[in-house]
Amino acid sequence: MITIPHKDMIMAEKLSTMEVLWNDLCQYSSFESSNWHESVLNSREQQYVYVGGSQLPMDWEKGKQQICNKIK
Numbered sequence: 001m002i003t004i005p006h007k008d009m010i011m012a013e014k015l016s017t018m019e020v021l022w023n024d025l026c027q028y029s030s031f032e033s034s035n036w037h038e039s040v041l042n043s044r045e046q047q048y049v050y051v052g053g054s055q056l057p058m059d060w061e062k063g064k065q066q067i068c069n070k071i072k
Contacts, residue, residue, distance in 0.1 A: 011071050015064065 006014060025031060058066075 013066065015068070 004017065006017075009017070
């Protein structure tokens with residue numbers, strides 16, 4: 001098992017590491033998420049529909065920038 005020194009990393013490094021890992025995971029088309037994941041996604045979709053769809057999904061780059069701005 002590989003250990004990442006996450007406690008010594010700054011937030012930008014942590015986010016970058018997560019993005020690298022996510023991109024790597026996306027390369028495997030046979031990947032299946034856990035059973036609980038579908039129910040969580042359905043719940044979030046219902047919350048979105050409940051507010052009338054007034055919120056539009058956010059661009060990933062814009063979302064990452066907002067997270068970075070909040071933690072600075």
